[in-house]
Amino acid sequence: MNKQEILIIDDEPQIRKLLEITLESHDYKVIQAETGKQGLLMAANHPPELILLDLGLPDSSGHEILKELRQWYNKAIIILSVQNSEHDIVTALDNGATDYLSKPFRTAELLARMRSAIRQNQSSNTVSCIEIGDLHIDWTARSIRKNDELLKLTATEYNLLSLFAKNEGRVLTHQYILKEIWGVGYQTETQYLRVFVAQLRKKIEDNPNQPRHIITESGVGYRFQ
């Protein structure tokens, strides 16, 4: 089996070196770019399985690079950013980042998130049904089962759960969810989201007070797992 390629876009040599050593020792093939521009070129020439993108790049904002990449690149992009930049994180997720990690990060966590993101690359290929924990979602039948028992969801609840399921493990921002489910112009109606998340939790969680599927990421959005 071929090694999976990871592209690192980061201007700090010591970070690149650290990532290189860590990732290669876990059997990934690492390619590196020092600037955003260089990263775009390398990704285009030889699309990697996953991209690690630092937001604080010297030549142009990492956000711009992310947008450019997302115009054609549909595999995982994990954002690396310095702490205390919640706004940056929200913007990045809105622009299609798969996940984010604050520097400094723990390698175990990075590796876990990378595995999850790469798994998504593969699972997003299959469309007609998916199994997540005790949930079974069949998009052709438009049905949701929990432990083989058919759940009765309203159209909006179904759409919301679908969106979550298609982005398993990934943080979706309030804005993004609202745009996807209710359409542009509803991005400030976060209350809708709270109401429907509560309703969904009542239906799919064993214990809605301690949700294990729909996780709140305070100040950012929700993560489904």
Add this chain to the structure above:
Amino acid sequence: MNKQEILIIDDEPQIRKLLEITLESHDYKVIQAETGKQGLLMAANHPPELILLDLGLPDSSGHEILKELRQWYNKAIIILSVQNSEHDIVTALDNGATDYLSKPFRTAELLARMRSAIRQNQSSNTVSCIEIGDLHIDWTARSIRKNDELLKLTATEYNLLSLFAKNEGRVLTHQYILKEIWGVGYQTETQYLRVFVAQLRKKIEDNPNQPRHIITESGVGYRFQ
């Protein structure tokens, strides 16, 4: 036993080659078309057991080809597509696609879905009757029994129940049902559907107020079970 014929309609030669090799090694006979038009001709000349149709064709939209095919071809059509948009999927399934797979796909999954689709061909060809709960539908005799008692249905009621029975467990959208029963151009006449669903329920449900066969999926359509 003769090999089963599969028709591939796809403009990308490398995809066709890949499919050809894969399918032939699993004992299918493969025929190929590069354009939608050519595919229609080949299917008409020699109807295959299953069609693999790419949505992104150069000469006309795959959706159009699908519609054309479905006017007379009633065996399995599996859609292949790079797109992953919900809208495309819904449209394709509404237009009569048997199943849907996003590229790139895993061969094991493709083969599994093909087997399932071909199994459906046979069951829908040979099976002349079906038993669902207390209902017995005999398509050759064109008769419906409930607990061995012959029901008297009008032509439209019979068509509607047939459609439901052939899609047991699946949600059928209002639009789809209207198109199938009344034809294109009636897709906005949802009131017809309400009237006939009510009539059917009176005849087949034990308690029409609490239907157990024809389930309403508010805002979407109906599910038969």
Add this chain to the structure above:
DNA sequence: AGTCTTTTTTACAAAATCTTTACACCTGAT
């Protein structure tokens, strides 16, 4: 034509769903 059956309209009642409001809760900062 006239009767019978079936389909299409119409009108309104009933149910389900969505939206809004109100308030409780939790967490971290002052």
Add this chain to the structure above:
DNA sequence: ATCAGGTGTAAAGATTTTGTAAAAAAGACT
């Protein structure tokens, strides 16, 4: 401790969707 910001929950409206009955129209048959 108090406060503010974000979050969770229940429940009251408002709105949309669905169900039902029954009349009108359209065929089908004798």
